[in-house]
Amino acid sequence: MGYYINVEPDVKIYVEDLNPAGKKTILFLHGWPASHKLFEYQFNYLPMMGYRCIGIDTRGFGDSDKPWRGYDYDRLADDVRCVIDTLKLHDIVLGGHSTGGAIAIRYMARHKGHGVAKLALFAAAAPSLVQRPYFPYGVPKEGIEEMIQETYNNRPEMLRRFGQRFFHKFITESFEEWFFQLGLQAAGWATAAIARTWLGEEGLFTDLGKIFVPTLILHGIHDQVCPFALAEAQHRGIRNSKLIPFRDSGHGLFYDEKDRFNQELIKFIEE
Template sequence: MGYYVTVEPNVKYFVEDLNPEGKKTILFLHGWPGSHKLFEYQFDQLPKLGYRCIGIDTRGFGDSDKPFRGYDFDRLSDDVRCVVEELGLCDFTLLGHSNGGAIACRYMGRHKGFGVSKLVLVAAAAPSLIKRQNFPYGVDKDFVLNIIENTYKDRPQMLRGFGDMFFYQHISQAFSDWFFQLGLQAAGWATAAIPNTWIREVLFNDLRSICVPTLIVHGIHDMVVPFQLGEIQNQYIKNSRLVPFQFSGHGVFYDEKDKFNEVVTNFIEV
């Protein structure tokens, strides 16, 4: 079931709500530059097991509205709070992949984890995607600057290149084309705005504030968000557990989808 939720005047979020009568709720936050449809292989299976699965499209992406502004982590986490309140969610698992993981961290810090009982960070872009002074982890700043430049120069070609480094396991050409189309759904200005946020913002204090049980899932072959960042998240978050995925890149939810679904559901049920 799909519907829209207003997060601020003239800005609506698309919400995919599967199995609303489910025993436990998982709210999925997708990564850049995709949409909630990236979690197709979770939405195929987890509702069968009795879970309510809610996927939302971040502003600027998928089927949500695409305003020119509002792509900082504060605003994006406020958007999530609006959805949580509108749907009356409580005692739910918040699952964020990549940039969605960064938004989840800011939500936990800024909104004190409102309604969240458990957190799942999947290849999360936190506490800083880029290397900084006194933080020699992550990717070089030039990597992100090139994404921004190529978004403005030739966004389809940029998306093709990004897709090529997203998965570790072999994917078909048809799957690659599908992934590419998800990226094209986004607005160009939103596609560039999120990488600018990666440069401007950090999430160290947000990680320190997390106190709910947290599962950290990270592919050891991740070429987008290096595995070391998962290890650092594990150090910062008190009640956390890191599960390395030996045969996954950035798209861990697809590279090892059966194992991913099992690990996530086992964590929720504990």
């Protein structure tokens, strides 16, 4: 079941709601530059196991509206709050991949975990994707600046190269094309705006200490997009967190080791 939810008077975001009668609810926030369809191999399986799965397309991406503004973490976290309130969700598991993980962290801090019983982070781009004088574990900001310029000059080529770094295991040409098309569905300005958010000074360092719910951190040790050191920093900063390394995965661990990913997520939900 898919529908649109107004998060501002002139902005609607797309929500996919699978198995609304499920015993427990997982709300998924996708990573850059894709859509909720990134979790296809979770949505194929988890509803069969009795879970309700809700996927949000971040504004600017997938089937959501693509406004010119609103791509900072605060606004994106507020969009999540609109969905949770509109659907009257409570005691959910909030799961976020990459930038979706960063949005989930900001949501937990900004909205005090409203409606969320557990948090799951998958290769999250937090507490800072880029290196800073006080945080050397991210990626050089020059690489992000280059991606922004490529987005403005030749976005398809940027997406092709990004896709080649996303997965650790071999993927077929047809699968690579599927992933590429997810990125093309986004607006170019939204793709660049999210990347500029990574460069901003609003890192998520203080947000980590405001998370009090049980938190699962899943992260591939071969991740070329969000280095594994970010997961270790999350683990240090979030009380009551558990870090599980995926030793045969890159950034796309939900596909690289999808069976293990699904099982670890179910185990966490049922704990």
